[in-house]
Amino acid sequence: MNPAGTRHVPVLGREAVEMLSPRDGGVYVDATFGAGGYSRAILDTAGTRVIGIDRDRSAVAAGFDLVDRSGGRLTLVEDRFSNLAEICAGQGLDAVDGVVMDVGVSSMQLDEADRGFSFRLGGPLDMRMGHDGPTAADVIAAASEADLANIIYIFGEERHSRGVARAIVAARKEAPITTTRALADIIAKVVWSKPGEIHPATRTFQALRIFVNEELDELYLALSAAERVLKPGGRLVVVSFHSLEDRIVKNFMVERSKAGGGSRHLPEVSQAVPSFTLLTKRPVTPDDAEISANPRARSAKLRAAERTAAPPHAANALPEWPTLARVMKGG
Template structure:
């Protein structure tokens, strides 16, 4: 799942989400250069590395310093591997990508290790500091932002990134509560949301959408995705593959529209006096793919995973 990868670890006998499908999609060539923009705990990266020969290269990136520490411990001695701490939105600025890439993988969202550690503040199921930053050394934490944001700002974030129908009610409750007591813990925020949102027949916790929305906003996940797709497109060689795993509709819509924008001519506009020529630069490889039943049975987090794949086309002569 970004800056993090889906998080299940091949070293411990588990595979990351859609592991087999991702490796098939990338069509790894032994002497190629591949970038894993969301290293996480290295599940997909290990799979790519196993397919590379002595002349191949694996470039790995992650915002999370803990993920980068894992990459250094496990791959730092391998001359084929180069490691960079930062968002994949910056990949075109990384000198190691300047020679072009044969494949790029983004596994979006929050990783299992991040969710499972209460101190990271991503999960309302585990009480911890309300942080939510994938890079805990950069930017505001969720608690810091909620301490000063207006109710309108909070409501807009909850609606835009979480499609939370009770966004205004939740935002007003947050602003009212923080006057009495700072909201600094995940359990505080989750309990507050649950107290103002009727559970009804919904199966998910009332705080699910709000936590997702705040996390996406704090980490600029959608903006980074848009920038990262542009950067990947710029660095891919002809025939290179782009593989992106999304976990909710906002991410998947961005990926789908990006691929379509570069693969299909825009609809004709009868008001335009001159037709604008269009040259496709990407080719969509198949339809959106989902995890199979066996995987979703063993890993419920795979149920919402969607994989989209595209191939960079040669430049027109």
């Protein structure tokens, strides 16, 4: 949690808010409130209103001071950002002028040892962004070896996923795996890294965090929700931090910004009309100064698009990958 008065600057924060282009009288959704960096910058434009969403209760609580100072222009809601359309409706809003998202774990969460996100800090193996549902320790204890291998490979892009899963299953037979350091030590015996490379546990921890919080499913749903609530001319701005997230954002924006497939066998009326216009042909990335000041920024990519007057497209089906509900049921 930032000390009082400290202004948290989100990665690519200036570029994101410039792309959002807030205006007097506009209503904006900060779908990942965090430390309030985007909300604060949007509120710097007079007459704006912001709906801030975060599933992390501590982030919402830390934002109450900004709510007080906003003079009624900031509303905070503890919820998942996939529910942003319903949240807007609950605030009496049929449509908004912009949605901004900073996808993934926040620096505050990484830096709190008791949240269990980082293998560099000893703590319980939790990893939940909210305060409900199974922890990473619960997943480690319940998932089959095959499910663990799939989770680690799909969500962490770890080439040694089978070896890591095998080592976890062997270790948990001896004793429950309940701390970040215990899990990191198990992984380090299977995955080797050269000096200067990422820590051997990086990809597995990423995979478990994404899986526990259902982050990619949430992102798919949140993008579709943003499409439904944005006014014509409204803007969607998304900052992501690894290839899985960026691929989802890129595919969504590209797909929604071009007409349907162009098959000569389909009548023209059936072709989907673009619901967005791309604002970023290529992703915006941090400059050297920002990366030097914040090494976590090095993998960030910003993509943005502007809503057209076309109806929203049909929501994409979620990919077939391991789900939290099925894995925890042992199915």
